């Protein structure tokens with residue numbers, strides 16, 4: 679078989695914060711408030727996540743660090759796992775991520791690989807796309823689905839999810 683090169687296209691909308699809709703502004707403000715409550719004495723990098731559920735409820739989280747560094751957790755997973763624990767039957771429809779260090783960071787902060795993996799499984803679990811808003815104070819990135827942020831994702835999870843849905847639905 680001849681070698682072929684494939685390019686993966688990731689659609690990202692880039693815009694200025696003043697183009698956010700009113701409801702998105704509310705979500706962003708929740709994420710900023712969450713970031714300010716982060717427990718980040720080691721990195722001094724405060725991250726806030728606002729998870730928006732399909733019924734409009736907002737669940738927030740912030741990064742929680744620990745002296746045993748790997749024991750800490752990112753803001754996104756704090757919020758997504760709390761949403762999963764508290765409202766297991768309600769799909770997630772959006773997540774806003776914002777970071778602060780001496781004020782809100784100007785450029786968008788992208789989620790780490792582990793958080794992308796969790797976002798993707800949340801999306802597949804509820805069969806509901808998650809709108810991802812990466813907020814920076816001078817630039818916003820918006821991605822329509824967690825699927826595009828994790829191309830070539832591990833696929834055994836997908837098969838087990840499909841079996842899970844075949845059994846549970």
Ligand code: THU
Nearest residue numbers: 721723725741752753788789790
């Ligand atoms: N962090 C997050 O909370 N979310 C991300 O997407 C990237 C990193 C946290 C982990 C750690 O507490 C701090 O930011 C510095 O890496």
